[in-house]
Amino acid sequence: MDMILKLLIYTLITGTVYCIIALGFSLVFGVAEILNLTHGLYYVLAGYLVYTFFVLVNNLYIAIVLAIVGTTVFGALTYLIIYRVMDSGFKVLLATFAICGAVSEILFMTYGVSPIGLPNIIDGRITIFGVPVIKQAVLAAVVSLFVLSVFIYLLNKTDIGRAMKAVSQNTEIAKLSGININRIKGMTVIIAALLASIAGVFYLPLQSMRPELWMKITVLSFVIVVLGGMGTVKGVLASYIIAFTEYATTLAFAEGSYVKEGIYLLIMIVILMFRPQGLFGKSLGPLEVQI
């Protein structure tokens, strides 16, 4: 019983953070129809920027704000490169992979290979239903939930949000309605960078920060989006499934922390074989089943 409660609470906390990581990826996927591999890099870069600014200005709050701004600017810069190769999905994959590789190489050269621990914003633990939880994790989950609700509100109420939805539903009609497609796609990539950097700033203190973490985060958000169904905001709820699988395997085996990634990928492949449109995606017509 105690175990199940622990599992549920950890799943809820981590799943919420994964939600905002995957939300940006899903959005870029739906609106710009590209696979942006740099998504994981935004997450990691935000952490390294916090570390750098913390060393420079010695104030964690200013460092966090600067890191989020810096990562968002970096997101805008990556869009300038993606924009040039957007005609083919394959080129986008290669170009974004190259960006990730180059930036993580630079991070390696600057900060060394050993993982860096980020300072917590609040230290200590609290007990929820008898389960001890690190306060920083609760803070990350609360911030994620807040950002998530603000974001969904803005997506439905503002012009840019509605334009994003329009572009993701039908690019041609959106163009005819006078929406600047490229501007909206750029905005989407920038918002994705913003969301990923917020998640990184609050959740990275709980992980060991290494430059190659970007790949894990990218694969993670990719899996969440595919499991949930492409281009659906509801689909990011699949992040709870992933978080649950991760904790369940970690608690079940001694070597669980090595194989957790493999296990959720296996689950994803099995689900894809039976429901190619994802768990929450709409069923496609008979001609479109081969996505």
Added chain:
Amino acid sequence: MSYKINPLRYLTKIPKIWIFLLLVQIAIPVAINNPYYIKIFVMFYIYIIFAMSWDLLGGYLGIVSFGHALFFGVAAYTTALLNVRLNWPPIINFPLSILCALVMSLIVAKPSIRLKGHYLTLVTLAFPIIVTNVFFAFPGFFGADLGIPGISRLSYSRVVDFYIAFIATWVIYFILKRIISSDIGLILRAIQSNEVAPVSCGIDIAKVKLQMFLVSGMFAGVAGFLYAHVIKIVGPESLGMGLSVEAVVICVIGGIGTLSGAVFGAVVVTFINEFLRIIEEYRFLIYYLLILLIVLFFPKGLKFYIDKLLSFTGKRLRGKGFGL
């Protein structure tokens, strides 16, 4: 679907420049009597085999795989384990490691042939991670991070290694060339451009895709087998995404969907890998920046520019059978 070919007649149709280049390569180990440089050439051939096997799927069938190193790595691990744990010689390990690569490509092909686009990318990306995790789950047997050191040599001397790799490369090249210039090659291009058209002609595209997966996985396995016995250590990076991307990069540099482009790409990548070791810490940075530059500015690949150059300067040479 397939027509009979007379191998002798085909041999006489090989352009003269190819024969010249082959002769030059045969002379390499005699001319360069330095085991280090000969090893670089062997690695160069391994890259060519590996990239060509990717090109069959990525360039001709449109199955852009970002996990092609899986077949490479599985074959390498098979031969390494048999060699180190059981002391079996390479000649017995060869069919077994190819068999493992084939089984792996069957497993990957099963979900992949139904999918397209981003889903396909994810599935091909997922399998190597799963297999790597399995390796990490049993660190005693698979060696985890350190890999499996102490694999025996392919043959008793580097020069023989060189000729084995040389023969393997060009045999595989001509097999693949036959496949893509036969009717099946036509079907592959048809599938890449529009799947509905070949289906409506009564072609079982799932079967064709499965066959190509097996062929491609098999040749990647050959590359992995050679790699294990040349480098003599196999680690988890031999099925990582880095190596998979390397195959893609070789094909992109040389030109996607042109089998011989893999050769030009392999020249560039081998150069970066081996000759930039002097500036070791900047090697990967240069490599990634080069990928970015090529994707942004020269997406057509070297083969395109070389062909253009040849058609510009050497129309008369080409008429006499000197084309590439």
